Amino acid sequence: MEVRYRYRDQSITLQAEQIADSLRVSLPDGSARFVNAKRCADNQLSITEGERTFRVPFHWTSDSVDFAFGGRTFKFEPPPAIEKPSSQSSRSGVLTAPMVGTVTEVLVSEGDEVRAYQPLVVIEAMKVLAAIESPFQGTVAKLYSAKGDRVSHGAPVIEIEPI
Numbered sequence: 001m002e003v004r005y006r007y008r009d010q011s012i013t014l015q016a017e018q019i020a021d022s023l024r025v026s027l028p029d030g031s032a033r034f035v036n037a038k039r040c041a042d043n044q045l046s047i048t049e050g051e052r053t054f055r056v057p058f059h060w061t062s063d064s065v066d067f068a069f070g071g072r073t074f075k076f077e078p079p080p081a082i083e084k085p086s087s088q089s090s091r092s093g094v095l096t097a098p099m100v101g102t103v104t105e106v107l108v109s110e111g112d113e114v115r116a117y118q119p120l121v122v123i124e125a126m127k128v129l130a131a132i133e134s135p136f137q138g139t140v141a142k143l144y145s146a147k148g149d150r151v152s153h154g155a156p157v158i159e160i161e162p163i
Helices: none
Strands: 002-007 010-019 022-026 032-040 044-049 052-060 065-069 072-077 094-096 101-106 119-125 128-133 138-143 156-162
Touching: 101 128, 119 156
Parallel strands: none
Antiparallel strands: 002 010, 002 072, 010 022, 022 032, 032 044, 044 052, 052 065, 065 072, 094 156, 101 119, 119 128, 138 156
């Protein structure tokens, strides 16, 4: 999963991967940290790294989450939106994983006919579910993943042939 945060005029992108009950966060300097985060009832997060635990206040906005830590405020934003493909490339039927996660449901089988926007596969990462939908009416040509498989961001998951 990709996470961006902004501090002053600087935007930094982190990669986070769920490993067991922890998050492995890859930092811009190439180092990695394993952390556990738990939401508390009082709009605070309890973040544990090794033996240290921090309580960090946060605030949701319409497009970000703001954290206060060490006298500074950090704004976490969603990664930039992926541009919509042109009408010609939208006919490509190989659909990829939108994030690192585990396939929790495969709702179709090879050979099934599907309609546009029909949910095909569900991927879960850190209790966040992402449904992969068919971009057009077609037939399931190939399943690259099965229920329970771990997938990487951008990995092929399913292929649809247009009708």
